[in-house]
Amino acid sequence: MANFIKIIFFLIIVGGIGIYFLSQSPKIFQGSPQEKVSAPSQTFVSPAPTSYTSPSLSPAPQAISDYLIPSGFSRGQLSPYFEKINISASYAYSHFNPSEIKLSSNLSDNEKVNITGWQIKTNNGEIIIPQAINVYEPSGLFPQQDIVLSGNNYVNIYLSVNPINKNFRLNNCIGYLQNDYVFSPSLPQNCPTPSRSEISYLSGQCQSYILSLWGCKVPDKDSDSFYVSIGGSSEEEVECRAFLDTIDQNGCFRKHRFDSDFLSNEWRLWIREHILDSQHDRVLLFDKQGLLVDEYTY
Template structure:
């Protein structure tokens, strides 16, 4: 009886183990179906010292990552330096001549410009220096007139402008920019260097209706010369009256200034007087031009 009982238990245990085994196999198969196949590993064989081949597992190489293209660098931007203003640029204004004084005329310095079309430079306050002295460029009258007050302002030079600076007192106590009418000043003051006579002249067609004597007199008048009343009053009769009326209406300083708004009325030339004797040696010297900041703009030797 005892032996029968032991055999029954043994058979039960065997059946239980078989059931457990098949149950585990089914579970593993179900899990694989759910999660997919397990990645395979590459195997490699090697032989040990006893000549027995052994398998070794090596992981599969990971796929190469795609490299991003290098970023394209933009070229460096060019830095544009602002142009040097003419008042601080060497040679923008330069000494073109130094004239030594003589018995009949004073010494003077001539300044010229090297400027672009839209540049302007103020030279009032600049210093001209020699080996023995120095002087400061003063103000001047930019729009000289015979009919109002002439106010001094800073001297402003543009492209093509030039200035004469005289070492003497101005005959009219003013420095000024020339215009088409300033030549009339030659009859009012004694200028060491005569002012240019650029006054406009009448066309001959405008007075051909006058008498012969009147026409001859008008033709003899030089530029910037006003008619002499002692001569015009000598013309007699109706022809004389017509001649005087025409001259008094058309040959005057006021008529000259009617051109003030024309583009070429004002000259490129300035006349400046510094009311002192020359600072330059009569034989040899060194002229240096400095701006208001003390920067050397130009130098000239003779």
């Protein structure tokens, strides 16, 4: 009986000890290597948006050296096109060689710059660069459009009268207009001449006459002695006269419109505003946002 009581007493003690350890287990095992530790919270920061810069907007004004910034202007007033388009000017007294403002481009191969709407300011006034005709067609169906410069394109702005009231880009056939209108300065006389193989079927006299029409000259159908002399009905005369009738701006345009070198790098604009000083002036070029593109003084 005594042994039975000892066993019961022993079990009560063991059970009490077990209950005590179970109640204290969170504290005892806290920090144990087996304890699962929560990862520290993290804040997600979205990446900055990618910046895309148009090739035509380089270099950034920040890359311009201080000494290149014109007097009276700050870096923040410089156009992204600063040093991309250059301006120069020359004053003239002659009607045949009028005062001129020239814009020349300094662009890389893939760059294009729309300059229509840009402003030119001098001490005497200001002008806005207008639209012009990119491909001048003799038919008269030539829409005016914004002037977009690329590569080594350049613009000559003449401060004088335009005889046809249209600004345009030069091409290899535009010189024929000089036969009917007086442009100042004169249009280039570099119209394509017929090749020998092209006229070889014509009489020798007809070929000689055609080759004598250098530049952009056209036959004078009213007073030219040779043209009048071939008024007969012989096959030779008819063929010669038919070919001579193609020597003009229309014929040139039909033959050469799609030549790879048909369009010139030069644009010509006429603006009847005398804004240049006859002695000294400061000429400023601004983009559409009113930011400075270039300065020229003389």
